[in-house]
Amino acid sequence: MDSRTPSGNSRSVNLLFLAVGLLVLAQIVLIYYQLASLPSMLPGLLALVGLVSLLLRVRSRSASQDERIEKLQHSLITQRMTDQDTGAALPGWFGQALDTECRRAIREFTPLTLMQFTLRCTDPATLAACRVRLAKMLTDQVSRPGDLVGLSDSGDIELLLPNTNEQAERLAERCIAQAERLLSAERVEIRLAACTLQPKADLSPDKVKEHLIHQIDRVNIQPPSSYSYRAEPADVEALNSTFNL
Structure with missing residues (x-):
């Protein structure tokens, strides 16, 4: 499937979130075994929170773009009004x-x-x-x-x-x-x-x-x-x- 299509974009974003989810799970496990050194892990946690926030914005924007593309495609199909050769109204x-x-x-x-x-x-x-x-x-x-x-x-x-x-x-x-x-x-x-x-x-x-x-x-x-x-x-x-x- 072409990744440029709305469904292809959604699939790519979902795979990206799966990877981030696995990364978050790994961080949680790491935190569990390194509670004693929590202060040293604070920068990594902040970076992780920032990454998750960025990905959430990307997902929201991608969903909005997919919706606009689908509406535009529907409009082009249903509102084709002129003949491509003569330019006259159908x-x-x-x-x-x-x-x-x-x-x-x-x-x-x-x-x-x-x-x-x-x-x-x-x-x-x-x-x-x-x-x-x-x-x-x-x-x-x-x-x-x-x-x-x-x-x-x-x-x-x-x-x-x-x-x-x-x-x-x-x-x-x-x-x-x-x-x-x-x-x-x-x-x-x-x-x-x-x-x-x-x-x-x-x-x-x-x-x-x-x-x-x-x-x-x-x-x-x-x-x-x-x-x-x-x-x-x-x-x-x-x-x-x-x-x-």
């Missing part, structure tokens, strides 16, 4: 962000936009490289709080844009044009589906995904470099309905 984290922004949109009465870029290529290596380049471009483009580039369950690039308005379609046009220029040298097809939903009481990730799927189905029958966008019409009565968190 589906689990992206889904949580979408749920949070749906709730925020209802509270703050602001529309929400979701986009999905679909890449198609017969060469898996080219497809993966294009996905990385596209994700990086989008990450550089969006910078507002809440904007998030992520991956869908199928590996497509998604873009979450809270607090959007009717200008979202123009953004979709720019995004597909920039993506086409970025990947023009590659044999890859790219299409964009996007939708903007109003902050109605029934706004939820499932509703957003349902609307997005409709746009994906529409754009998939169109030529490459096409986009399909739809904005949900505003309904004043629905927007004013009560929403309970």
